[in-house]
Structure formats: structure tokens, C-alpha cells
Amino acid sequence: MTTATSEELRLTDRINRIEPSATMTVVAEADKLRSQGIDVVGFGAGEPHFSTPQxxxxxxxxxxxxxxxxxxxxxxxxxxxxxxxxxxxxxxxxxxxxxxxxxxxxxxxxxxxxxxxxxxxxxxxxxxxxxxxxxxxxxxxxxxxxxxxxxxxxxxxxxxxxxxxxxxxxxxxxxxxxxxxxxxxxxxxxxxxxxxxxxxxxxxxxxxxxxxxxxxxxxxxxxxxxxxxxxxxxxxxxxxxxxxxxxxxxxxxxxxxxxxxxxxxxxxxxxxxxxxxxxxxxxxxxxxxGPQDCVEQMRLEYIQLRDHVMEGLRSIPGMTCTMPEGAFYAYPNISAFLGRAGLKSASDVAGRLLREAHVATVPGEGFGTSDHIRISYATSRAELDRGLERMRKFFAAL
Ligand SMILES: Cc1ncc(COP(=O)(O)O)c(C=O)c1O
CATH class of the missing domain: 3.40.640.10 (Type I PLP-dependent aspartate aminotransferase-like (Major domain))
Structure with missing residues (x-):
């Protein structure tokens, strides 16, 4: 079966001006690997790991x-x-x-x-x-x-x-x-x-x-x-x-x-x-x-997770990361690794991290910078540790 081009389909100029969301693309790729039985650590999706309050x-x-x-x-x-x-x-x-x-x-x-x-x-x-x-x-x-x-x-x-x-x-x-x-x-x-x-x-x-x-x-x-x-x-x-x-x-x-x-x-x-x-x-x-204490509890938990992820990222030789002051993302700079082992861009880094180390992150290009990857730390400490360990090994081997 051949796929029709957008010209053949006569799609609008406006729809051709935009790209699918980079975050959603990573989540879909990680899900595909999971469906093949691969254990992927998900640092890609930007969503709380908490359940909605009762x-x-x-x-x-x-x-x-x-x-x-x-x-x-x-x-x-x-x-x-x-x-x-x-x-x-x-x-x-x-x-x-x-x-x-x-x-x-x-x-x-x-x-x-x-x-x-x-x-x-x-x-x-x-x-x-x-x-x-x-x-x-x-x-x-x-x-x-x-x-x-x-x-x-x-x-x-x-x-x-x-x-x-x-x-x-x-x-x-x-x-x-x-x-x-x-x-x-x-x-x-x-x-x-x-x-x-x-x-x-x-x-x-x-x-x-x-x-x-x-x-x-x-x-x-x-x-x-x-x-x-x-x-x-x-x-x-x-x-x-x-x-x-x-x-x-x-x-x-x-x-x-x-x-x-x-x-x-x-x-x-x-x-x-x-x-x-x-x-x-x-x-x-x-x-x-209703009661707002759930909001404060989650915020305090994110602060702890932020500190934890920052300690882990900063322990990876060559990686630097600005201290996040809110939300639940860290945005480490990976430029020290570009040029090593054929890595040319943040997309290469995120792609190989996913395929070889089975850690899902989002490449910085989608956010307008080519020297970073985005890590969502809205996950459990145990999951953070698993992902950070895989990242440490991946970057050490470059
Ligand atoms: C900066 C920013 N704005 C808006 C949204 C949209 O969130 P929602 O549509 O779930 O309310 C997001 C979701 O990731 C976001 O990161």
C-alpha cells in the first residue's frame, strides 16, 4: 500500500505548517518498545505520577x-x-x-x-x-x-x-x-x-x-x-x-x-x-x-524528587544542569557528549538513550535548544534511580 502525500490529499496549508508534539512522539515510541516486552524507564511524559485525590x-x-x-x-x-x-x-x-x-x-x-x-x-x-x-x-x-x-x-x-x-x-x-x-x-x-x-x-x-x-x-x-x-x-x-x-x-x-x-x-x-x-x-x-493540602503535599514531594534527580544528574561526568525552581522537569545540558560515538544532536542522544539504555527522554530540539534533553522527574524515587543508573552507564560508555 502506498501512502498518499499531503499534496495528493490536498491538506490545508495550515496543517502542513505544524509538527506533531515532540513529547507525544517520544511517549508513542516508548510505548512501542514496551509492547515488544522491553522494560523502558519513562522520563518522557509530562504528567504527575500521583493519583487524582479521592x-x-x-x-x-x-x-x-x-x-x-x-x-x-x-x-x-x-x-x-x-x-x-x-x-x-x-x-x-x-x-x-x-x-x-x-x-x-x-x-x-x-x-x-x-x-x-x-x-x-x-x-x-x-x-x-x-x-x-x-x-x-x-x-x-x-x-x-x-x-x-x-x-x-x-x-x-x-x-x-x-x-x-x-x-x-x-x-x-x-x-x-x-x-x-x-x-x-x-x-x-x-x-x-x-x-x-x-x-x-x-x-x-x-x-x-x-x-x-x-x-x-x-x-x-x-x-x-x-x-x-x-x-x-x-x-x-x-x-x-x-x-x-x-x-x-x-x-x-x-x-x-x-x-x-x-x-x-x-x-x-x-x-x-x-x-x-x-x-x-x-x-x-x-x-x-475542597481541601488544598493535597496540592501542597505533591509540591513538597516534587521538591524532594528534584533534589534527588539533580544529585543523580550532576554525578554523571560531563553533564551539567541548571537547578529547576518549579514544575517537574530537569533540563540537563548534554553538549559535552556531542561528537562522541557518532552523536550529533540532542535527538541522537535521546534516540540512543531510548533504544540502547531504554530510558525515554525528550530531545531539546522540540523546545528550541539542541544541547539539552528534558527529563520529567514526576515518578517514584525507585524509577528515578533505575533510569539514572542506566543513564550513568550509557554516558560512561561513550
Ligand atoms: C507549559 C504547558 N502549558 C500547558 C499544558 C497543557 O496542559 P493541559 O492541556 O493538560 O491542561 C502543558 C502540558 O504539558 C504544559 O506543559
């Missing part, structure tokens, strides 16, 4: 029993939108109202919709490197151009207003911030974030602040752009329950935005998925209004 699961079960199984308003129930606003206002000193909240099928859909609504053909979007894989492709899908903001690993991948200012052109429409960052775990200081938001406000540029990992900030002082109320009409904040409450499979995220933008996002959503799953909305209300 009280959240019970709320979903109750929703089914009570037949809460019909369509809801596109942007989510009033109860859920109020719960999202209330939680954020309480935790981050913001002042969101129901009209400024839209619930979506995961943070990814909220981001996708926000970009489709704000980024037009040929608009420029400033994107700090390293970036989460999907940002670039979602901007491209909308017809926009990403302008990459290079950062310095030795400065902790810091992004400052001066760095942003240098890249602003008459075509600049938005800047994407992601703190804590996937893939580097870097956290922007409240001061740097404030300065970037202030600059964007002055220059009439949108800030899209992806705060999916905001509850996994290891610093004592947690911060959201939502606190910068005076600049609110210029930013859209993206949030998610996926990582905060170990709910990746449930698919519930949200955008907090000026009501006109939230309305535009709802209009788009009304023509695609409509509301997020009704049952999941009930579970989300239980998550947001």
Missing part, C-alpha cells in the same frame, strides 16, 4: 449518579467559573469575575483558543527559548510568526523586559510567558514578570501567561500575573487542573481574560468542542473548593 473522583461519580450528564454553557457552569475565579483571587490576590473566566478541555485548548483569537496572519509573537513544544506550532497554525528570545542558561534562562524590548517590532502582537517553565523548570521573579507586563501594557502588546505549573513553584513567594490588576486588560492567563490536582486525563483548563476576549474564546469554543465534559466540571469544582 474527593475529586467522588464528585465525578456523584455527578454521574445525579445525571449531571447534559450540555452545560459553553464557557462552563456558573458554579465552575466562580470557583476558578475565587480560587485564583484567594491564592494570588487577583480580582477576576465570572465574565472573565472560560473553562476549556485542558489548558492546551484554552491556549489554542486564546492564540486563535489574538494572533492574526503575519503577527509576531515573542517566545522565550526554551519554550514548551506546543507554543510554536499553535502560533504557526494561527498564521503568526514566532520571534525567538534567546536566554542564557548560566543566568537561569532569565527573561527581562530589556530583552523583550529589543525584539518588539511594529508587527509584535504578543509575548508568551511560561513560569514555572516547561522544559527548564525556570521561574521568573515577580519583579521581572511585572516589568515585562508593564512594558507590554505600554506598547499595546498582549501577554499570554501560561501558568499551568503555578502551584508547583518551589519558591517561598509564589506569584501570578493575575496580581497585576492595573495591567489586566493586556494579559490572558492560562491555567490548568492537570498538574495541580494530578488530573491530566480529565482535561480541564481555563483562560482568565478581559471579558471581551473571554467572550471571543467562548465563541470559538462554541463552534468546536462546546463545553468541557459536564462530569469533569463537577470534579473541578470539588478540586478548587
Amino acid at each position: 474527593h475529586i473522583k467522588e464528585a465525578a461519580i456523584a455527578a454521574i449518579q445525579e445525571n449531571f450528564t447534559k450540555y452545560t454553557p459553553v464557557a462552563g457552569t456558573a458554579e465552575l467559573r466562580d470557583a476558578i475565579a475565587h480560587r485564583h483571587n484567594m491564592d494570588f490576590d487577583s480580582d477576576y469575575r465570572r465574565e472573565e473566566v472560560i473553562a476549556s478541555v485542558g489548558g492546551k485548548q484554552a491556549l489554542f483558543n486564546a492564540i486563535q483569537v489574538l494572533v492574526d496572519h503575519r503577527d509576531e509573537v515573542i517566545l522565550p527559548v526554551p519554550y514548551w513544544v506546543s507554543f510554536k506550532d499553535i502560533v504557526r497554525y494561527a498564521g503568526g510568526d514566532c520571534v525567538l528570545l534567546e536566554t542564557d542558561e548560566n543566568q537561569g534562562f532569565r527573561v527581562t523586559a530589556e530583552m523583550v524590548a529589543r525584539l518588539i517590532s511594529p508587527r509584535t502582537k504578543a509575548i508568551i510567558l511560561n513560569s514555572p517553565s516547561n522544559p527548564s523548570g525556570a521561574v521568573m521573579s515577580p519583579e521581572d514578570m511585572t516589568e515585562v507586563v508593564r512594558l507590554a501594557h505600554q506598547r499595546g502588546i498582549w501577554v499570554l501567561s501560561d501558568e499551568c505549573y503555578v502551584y508547583l513553584n518551589y519558591a517561598a513567594r509564589n506569584f501570578s500575573v493575575g496580581a497585576l490588576r492595573e495591567y489586566k486588560e493586556r494579559f490572558v492567563l492560562l491555567g490548568s487542573l492537570s498538574k495541580t490536582y494530578a488530573m491530566t486525563g480529565w482535561r480541564l483548563g481555563y483562560a482568565l481574560a478581559p471579558s471581551a476576549v473571554a467572550g471571543a474564546i467562548a465563541k470559538l469554543q462554541s463552534q468546536s468542542t462546546s463545553n468541557p465534559t459536564s462530569i469533569v466540571q463537577k470534579a473541578a469544582v470539588a478540586a478548587l473548593k
